[in-house]
Amino acid sequence: MALLEIRNVSRRFGELQAVDDVSLSIGAGEFFTLVGPSGCGKTTLLRLIAGFDAPDAGQLLLDGQELAGIPPEKRPVHTVFQSYALFPHMTVAQNVAFPLQMAGKSEDEISSRLKEALELVHLANKARQFPRELSGGQRQRVALARALINKPRLLLLDEPLAALDAKLREQITGELIALQREVGITFVFVTHSQQEALAVSHRIAVMNNGRIEQVGAPEQIYSYPRNRFVADFIGTINLLPVEVRATDHDGLRLFAAGLGEIVGTPIVGPSPGEQGAFAVRPEQLRIVTAGDLTELDNHFHGRIRDHLYLGDVTVYKIELENRVVLDAMLTNAVPGRARFLERGAPVAVGWQRDAGVYLRD
Amino acid sequence: MARARQSLWLWAAALAVYAFLYLPLAVVVIFSFNDSLLNAEWVGFTTRWYGTLLDDTEMLNAAANSLFIAIAAASVATVLGTMAGMAMQRWRAGFLRFLPVLVLTPVAMPELLLGVSLLLFFRQVLDLTLGLISILIAHITFSIGFVAIIVRVRLAGMDESIFEAARDLGASPWQTFRRVTLPLLLPGILAGFLMSFTLSVDDFVITVFVAGVGVTTLPLQIYSMIKVAVSPEVNAVSTLLMALTLTLIALASKLAPDTLQGRA
The missing domain is CATH 2.40.50.100 (RNA polymerase II/Efflux pump adaptor protein, barrel-sandwich hybrid domain)
Structure with a gap:
């Protein structure tokens, strides 16, 4: 059974049909990418999954359970934001431990899992530093560790590489693939970069004007685009x-x-x-x-x-x-x-x- | 050379502005240490006028009132102003987009007008006996706007996604406020409190209208004393009030540099 079922979901903002009758099925352990030009509705769809916004029509099911009415803090879904959204008044360790504290875990469990999470992203030596003292790439890794530490069923990544320079982006792309394989958590990755989409994903959904144009494996999308938009947008x-x-x-x-x-x-x-x-x-x-x-x-x-x-x-x-x-x-x-x-x-x-x-x- | 001359002019201009602002105040400070009953010529240094302040029960009573009103008014205004500032930042569409104007109007309104309207409201509408309570309400009224604007500017400078991130990572709305919003707003909230405190301690015009007969605050007491003559004792109490105000303003602007020092 699919981990996340999106059934005929629509969301309109005034005149703009941001998400238009989208249906998708994302499997457990998948690295799934939503790609499309800016304004295509991919971020809106992500916000609907996270629970920051509610669809006008359609259903979202996680593990077969309807998500409607469940606030973001009650969903086993965590997000890596484009701006990283680190808490500026907390150290790296406090940032990363935040989800565990909110979940009411014991001090012992928090400290052992914190250590593990910081090692996973190679930041063990930065635990006591504040976000403003870190480089862009390090902040990005803190955001990743923080979103992964409480083992969500689903990790949402909203253009997490957009703020990095080209060289670093390439390096972190590689790290992201290895990380996903290691933790085995389902990733839903949003990007406007077709290269990133092709590089990291198991499957890609190409979006345009709120609609899904094509869903498939990277090589499938690249070699057999279904229409002019997909052909032109990818490569x-x-x-x-x-x-x-x-x-x-x-x-x-x-x-x-x-x-x-x-x-x-x-x-x-x-x-x-x-x-x-x-x-x-x-x-x-x-x-x-x-x-x-x-x-x-x-x-x-x-x-x-x-x-x-x-x-x-x-x-x-x-x-x-x-x-x-x-x-x-x-x-x-x-x-x-x-x-x-x-x-x-x-x-x-x-x-x-x-x-x-x-x-x- | 040109640059040196330019900076010389800049310094001269700055000096002139500061002189304009602070020379009259300096005179008061100097004469508060003058060993003479007349503010006419320098006779010698003394601190005895500060001593007489401590024996002046009317003055001490007024000071106690002022302090009580300032702390109470600033506390209430800080809570209400913080809520207003957060509301202004969150709801920027629909009817509530007029909220900032409504909250800030008392800040810009002539004090005289506010004083008269509050007096009418307390007497004709509420039928309240004028006194501590009426002064308190009046001071809260004109302070809320200042707190709201400081809090709002601070919120506007923050990345909104951090509040979503907190929710996303498992914090309830209340936990988000306690663990993320409040700590980040705290400098702004403290600055708002200090501003409100200062405004309350110094206020004269509005207080005159709503004080009634029984209760006196420090500015009212000073005013009633100079109706007779500007005594060295008035100089002394003015100097203390000035020192308090300057300290609090300096502290507040350190806490909220974005609003109070014109820095973005």
């Missing part, structure tokens, strides 16, 4: 407007205006004449300068218009005959070379039929 992708020509067991035949025919894997649903988009990731594209093109199911001729050197990879912008520009990504596997292709060089770009997906409008 970078080439989107070509197309019309469906035919669909049979041979494949899906699409027509891109000015380019020609594109062949894709057969799918059930689309009928000839339908308008949609063909989506293919930059790293799925092959750039061919000379030789045989027949191996590639789809290929077009064009010129290198620009390139973006990113260190590990270089993104080439290839302008095709119809002024359509495709991004193709090549790994810089040879040291010292920033690019293999010069601006203006004639190239062919192609991909196999299973490299991209057709998205209905």
Whole structure:
């Protein structure tokens, strides 16, 4: 049975439909991520789960128990806030011990669990310091220890990495994954960063305008986005407007205006004449300068218009005959070379039929 | 050079302002130590005027009244003002967004007006005998706004999610108030108490209206004495009152620098 069941939950603020008929089922021990642009309703949904706000419609069930009417302090759900929300007048130890004191635990139990919790986040030597004396990363870890110490059934994390610099963010992302595995508590993580979502999650729900656009494992969401929004929001992708020509067991035949025919894997649903988009990731594209093109199911001729050197990879912008520009990504596997292709060089770009997906409008 | 001259001007201007503010007060302090009955020329140093204060039972009685009223009024105003300040911060929409204006109006209202309206209210509406109680209520009335504004500014400077965090981590609303809100507000609440105390001890205009005949406070007593002449004894008691006020204000502004020193 699912640990947390969200059933047709909606929440409206005046004109804004912040959460719109959302249903989700989150399993025990899962690292679940809500991702979406700011204002998509992910934080509102988190606040409904924590109990700071109540839904206008729908139900929330934790372990099969209805959460409506249960105040935040009575829910076995703890939150790591974006601002960390540490109590400034308490030391690290007092902050972390707070949930245990509120739960009325004995002094002995508090001191042994406090020690354990501080060691878990490598802050044993900071116990007597105040939050203002700590760095951003350390404060973040105090917030984590404090939210975990009373072993909640569910840990909510509201953009916990947003206030950290890029390098630290990467490091703490890694720590977060290890921590979740170690404590085995279900994490519901909210972020606007698709990279973070892909990196940490078992499953991701992509949200937009208060609705869930797609739920799935990271690789599923990345490789098989269900619509244009998901395709565009998660990673970078080439989107070509197309019309469906035919669909049979041979494949899906699409027509891109000015380019020609594109062949894709057969799918059930689309009928000839339908308008949609063909989506293919930059790293799925092959750039061919000379030789045989027949191996590639789809290929077009064009010129290198620009390139973006990113260190590990270089993104080439290839302008095709119809002024359509495709991004193709090549790994810089040879040291010292920033690019293999010069601006203006004639190239062919192609991909196999299973490299991209057709998205209905 | 230019910078040195600029800072010289700044110093001169500051000095002029302080002189303007404090020179008249300094005169009072100096003459309270003058060994002469007349505030005319310096004769010699003495502390005997402070001694006569201690023998003046009317003065001591007035001082006791003032102290009692100030402590009681400040205590009540602090509790009510803290609640008002928290309410103003929490409910910023709907009808309650007018609350700040309503609570702060007595702060800005001319004292004369407040005095007259309180007098009418006590006599015509409540039919209260004027005395300690009426003074007390009046002082509470004009102090609440000061406490509320100090508390509210302090709350506004805090991250609201810490109160949610407390609830989230298992604290009931009351535990949240006791363990998180109150300790964090305490400097502001103390500053509000000290401000209220100071305002109450020093108040003259409103007190005149609501004191009635039986009860005297320190400012009323000083006023009745200078109707005859400004005696060195008045200088002495004024000096003490001034010292008390300055100390309390300094203490309060140290506790609530964001409101009382214009610092954000």
